[in-house]
Amino acid sequence: MNSRAYRYRSLAAKLAEDLRAGVYPSGTRLPSVRQLCVDHGASLATIVHALHDLEDAGLIEARPRQGFFASKAKKAATAPASRVSMELAGRRKRLMALAASQPDCVSLGHLALPASLLPIATLRRLMTRELRVDPAALSGGTVYGTEQLRQQLALRAPRMGCQFNAEDIVVTQGEGESLQLCLRLLSKPGDLIAVSSPAPLRALELIASLGLRALEIPAASEGGLSIPALSRALAEHKIAACLMEPSFYRASGGLMSEAQKQSLMDLLTQHHLPMIECDMMGELYRGAQRPRPLKSLDREDxxxxxxxxxxxxxxxxxxxxxxxxxxxxxxxxxxxxHGELIPRLSDQVLAAFLASDAFDLHLRRLRLRLAKQVQAHEEAVLAQFPAGTRVSSGEGGYALWVELPGHLDACTLLERARQQGYNFVPGAVFSLGTQFDHCLRLTAAHPLDAARMQGLRTLGQLARELAAT
Known part of the structure; x- marks a missing residue:
């Protein structure tokens, strides 16, 4: 661990000790940021980061144009110093707010595709046709998807190596609702949910919002999920369900091997443990064929x-x-x-899209475009970021997982980048711990134009400056 990069944590612990000892009584103002720099011989970035840690832990509070004040909450003031840097709930909220798409920032980390890569013309044509045939589709809805859409989805199952029919499919308003339905069905508040690490971002938020607890299962040394780690967790804990992305993690692009998937499926079957499999990027593979989902190995459902x-x-x-x-x-x-009706027009248009040759044509073109964009972004990051930076893009999707050298802090980098008009998704939000504090997720959803190239140059320069402090 780089002691310089993590100096703010020891400083945060020291300030927490001072707060508990009454050096800064409840409700009183702390010295200014610049005065703290002088008092502790630390850089401005180190002081600010330490103060944010204390704020997230509830030990101090920030007041606009006044500074930082010792918290009036007695419960927060008695928190153990050793836990200051581990109180991450507040930090997650702050970092997610910083990383959220903003009109004044160029987003370098979000996965939404630009209009130029979407089948807008085809969808518009199909929508016009559906409305001409069935004008009432504009006002109609369906509870769990029309027979037509579910049939089209079932017809594609053999291409994934799966066997399921239309009756096994429940259409939802999107991934968020799908995950929520599954979690509500399989667990109750207080239950433990095993998640792959780095975890799907939306999954962590849903688990917390439902009053559940997340247990992160680390990756194996060769990539993919560590099956022995999950086996040990099952021996030590009562786990209600698992939630994982075996194919193309949206954080790191990781892909479990066929052998790992089979071992995982054997373990699930042995323990009669439900698995919620997220497969949002499966169709966007860059290899010769689509990787089989875990569902394809599921003999007991x-x-x-x-x-x-x-x-x-x-x-x-x-x-x-x-x-x-x-x-x-x-x-x-x-x-x-619990769910809102699914718009019948959207349902029918998607069913028509899947039934046409246009769907597979769009996928082929999209895969080629994204493969080129991923390569261009990966080369640019390696050229612009400090020596020792590692980039992983996996074998599908279009996310880039960047590991900064020397455990440089990506959260500090995000704050500096935001001031320059750029943002990304910090690795810290993909975990409840600190193991990904030196990581960030970038996206290759957009072509690497001049504006995005300048953004990567700016991030690289800021990372080099951070390494020098």
């Missing part, structure tokens, strides 16, 4: 397979779906009670 159109058609037609024979009836019932 323990896998609830979640797919989505968001990364293919864009958010305007981003319906999702869950495939499960074992749980299809309770999933349908839950949709009927």
């Amino acid at each position: 323990w896998v609830l397979y979640c797919g989505s159109f968001a990364c293919i058609t864009g958010t305007g037609f981003s319906l999702g779906y869950v495939v499960s024979g074992r749980w299809r009836l309770p999933l349908r019932a839950a949709r009927a009670v």
